[in-house]
Amino acid sequence: MPVSTEKMVKVFGRPASLTEARFTYCPGCHHGILTRIIAQIIDELGIVERTVGIAPVGCAVFAYLWYRCDAIQASHGRASAVATGVKRANPNLIVFAYQGDGDFASIGTAESIHAANRGENITVIFVNNQVYGMTGGEMAPTSLVGQKTTTTPDGRDPALFGYPIRFSEMIAQLDAPVYVTRQALYDTKRIVDATKAINKAFTNQLEGKGYSLVEVLATCPTNWRMKPTEANKHVAEVVTKVFPLGDLIDRG
């Protein structure tokens, strides 16, 4: 039976804030989903003309290519400091920093904590995939105990390299931040929850409430040496045990 398109309603499409540029991410990687969610929120809030994105160093270094908003490529780890400079220079802009775990929680530790502690009115998206993806799969500050990486070939030994750092919990101890949450993208429910969280993190900024941090547990099938489906399962069953999902603080 032929299907008529007349009665069909478009319920899902490419966000207007996404450019036509192709993602450089590997198949199965969650960066692509997350990039799209951010574009969708920029659309929903109608802020593309006043948004400035800060791209990090790492797999998301090309983030400036994918949004139809102004963008700045920052040096490794400094995205939250660059975002601070942008927001203070022009508070009317909506500023988001997109940072990986090496960028945000290792080399950028000082910049990340102090932007949060000043309560900068910015939105930070922190992508935690427990590995340095772009440089070839080295240990990240968030790598799990026992996780094999190119620099921990026998697995991360806490006696030598410490434990996975729960950076969002550290930031949640500070007085200034408004919203700190950890989300994931391994199934539809998590994607819906993460989308709501990112919406809230941008809305807080629009309303002048202050610093919001959304940590997103992401997969890296390439460097984890897993199929995308296995990687999703790994996040759901293993990673969330070390990095529990949910809001850490919500003072909005």
Place this chain on the structure above:
Amino acid sequence: MGERMLLRGNEVIAEAAIRAGCQCYFAYPITPQAELLEHMAKNMPRLGRTFIQAESEIAAISMVYGAASVGVRTMTSSSSPGISLKQEGISYLAGSNLPAVIVNIVRGGPGLGDIAPAQCDYFQATKGGGHGDYHMIVLAPSTVPEAGELTMLAFDLADQYRTPVMILADGMLGQMMEPVELPEPIDVASLPAKEWATTGAKGRDPNVILSFDLDPEVLKKMNLALQKRYRQIEAKEVRYEEAATEDADILIAAYGTVARIAKSVVRMASAEGIKLGLFRPITLWPFPYQPLKELADRVKTVLTVEMSAGQMWEDVRLAVAERANTPFYGEMGGVVPTPRRILSEVRKHAS
């Protein structure tokens, strides 16, 4: 001109930056530039402008990078060890074509060194202290009033050429008090719009600030554009001062605080019948090679005097190119040469 004030060099640089329309200032405490930070802490918020005491020098220069991207006039200041930390951000500013002003109130080094005046950061300032093929315009005041003038000029040059500009002074200049008359504040609204700035993509395509391209041919083009601008700066922005050079047999080449001391030496030498002149580069980059080369044809000796082991000396020798003798006298570790000591060096070369 504004009212006459008695101020320290550090305060004059801060006040000049404010009058030049600096909207955002970010820095970390370090001696001997603390008064600069404190003047900004006190005055910027009163004017509705941004002051942040950053968590580190790296954070401060990264905040400068963000503010410069938005198109406002912005500055950071520090002293030698802190300037080493800022090199990452300075390289990014240069690579991303961003205007900004960086003040280095130089102290003794290397390492932690001391907090006494020095000129040991000349190489770092003029030869590209960070990674990559880049230069900053480097302005070297030798008096407190000139520190104010050059700070205001630094903001204009930074905007004009979309480049970081450094004020290279030293602890003596930072701490010294002199009467100054600073110009009235500029009207920020009168500055030309920066079409490239990330002010929100309203009614135009997105602007992107970056120093990055993985395609070597594209990155080469970005580098060639930088180099083209550097050639323009070299052609148009060389600044220097000559004193008593008309009939000189010997020249002192010196900048900053040492050049100021050397002016006394010129008078002392004249009283002894020694025909001594002074050549003082004001722009350390671009270095005034051509004017020094022309002077070298008319003198027997160009004596370089620095508070370093001989850093500007290399540029002096490049300029002189064996047209004259090029001896060197330097002090290190924060020791400031006295006029008498410099004069005894001059006597060695007077026939």
